[in-house]
Amino acid sequence: MVLDIRTWEQTFQELIQQEKPWAKWTLKLNEDIEPDSVAPKWKQHQQTAPGRFWCISCHQSWDSAQVKILCHVYWDHWTCQGQVLMRLFAQKCQKCLCSQLANPEFSTDSIMKILENLAQYILQRYYGHGFREKPVIWAVPLQGPHDTHKCWSCLRGVCVQGSQRHIIAKPSSSSPHSLGIQGSSSQIGNVLGEDGPRLPSSTLELVFFIFAILAALICGQIVKH
Numbered sequence: 001m002v003l004d005i006r007t008w009e010q011t012f013q014e015l016i017q018q019e020k021p022w023a024k025w026t027l028k029l030n031e032d033i034e035p036d037s038v039a040p041k042w043k044q045h046q047q048t049a050p051g052r053f054w055c056i057s058c059h060q061s062w063d064s065a066q067v068k069i070l071c072h073v074y075w076d077h078w079t080c081q082g083q084v085l086m087r088l089f090a091q092k093c094q095k096c097l098c099s100q101l102a103n104p105e106f107s108t109d110s111i112m113k114i115l116e117n118l119a120q121y122i123l124q125r126y127y128g129h130g131f132r133e134k135p136v137i138w139a140v141p142l143q144g145p146h147d148t149h150k151c152w153s154c155l156r157g158v159c160v161q162g163s164q165r166h167i168i169a170k171p172s173s174s175s176p177h178s179l180g181i182q183g184s185s186s187q188i189g190n191v192l193g194e195d196g197p198r199l200p201s202s203t204l205e206l207v208f209f210i211f212a213i214l215a216a217l218i219c220g221q222i223v224k225h
Contacts, residue, residue: 003088003105005029008115012084015119020127023080030085033072045071045121049114051104055093062094067104071118075126082122 009027016025038044051067054060068089075082090101106114123129 003103008111011112012115012119015115016122019123019129023082023127025082025084025122027084027086030072030087033070033085033087035070038072039074041074043073043125045073045118047114047117049106049110051088051106051110053091053093053102053104055096055102056100058093058096060093060095062091064091064104067106069114073122073125075122077126082126084118084122 005027012027013025016023035046036044047069048066049069050063050065052061052063070087070089072085073082074084088104090103092099092101120129
């Protein structure tokens, strides 16, 4: 669906007023805002969504699952009015050498989820509501390489998919050792090992810890007598 910012703004305003009927918010496109470069008293909200691009030069179209959507948000608590500046990151054509960037288009379902996420962020940030972002997913999963040289978000260093290529995997925090899940025969020795006592990391280990301390105290009293 071709972008109609007036329809977006109307839908966005309706989503806010479902929870806060007196609130007034505006939504405007702005190609000058940058990630992590927010004016004083403004906040930043980012999300990604699937979209389609169309080259005006060669008429080639392509899909992208990682269209970057950047919003700068401001709320005036004295007037109870707010404004959102939104930037939809464009992409270069994958087939021709056209230097003009192609703007994204979104399905009706994707537009609704994008605006719902934005509205929920504002309701949580400024009105104390709970916030749970809704993922924007293709009906059919996309496949294929991500061209970081044609993705404008990648060129600006803000693309989620492109940045994941540079992330080194870290050990999972849910491994058995990190959760303190060990065999019962070794837990007492681990609590009172050669390196000295350590804090228990689970309820079961806490029981063994207390048992070991009590046993040590009882043995000490017996030796004294």
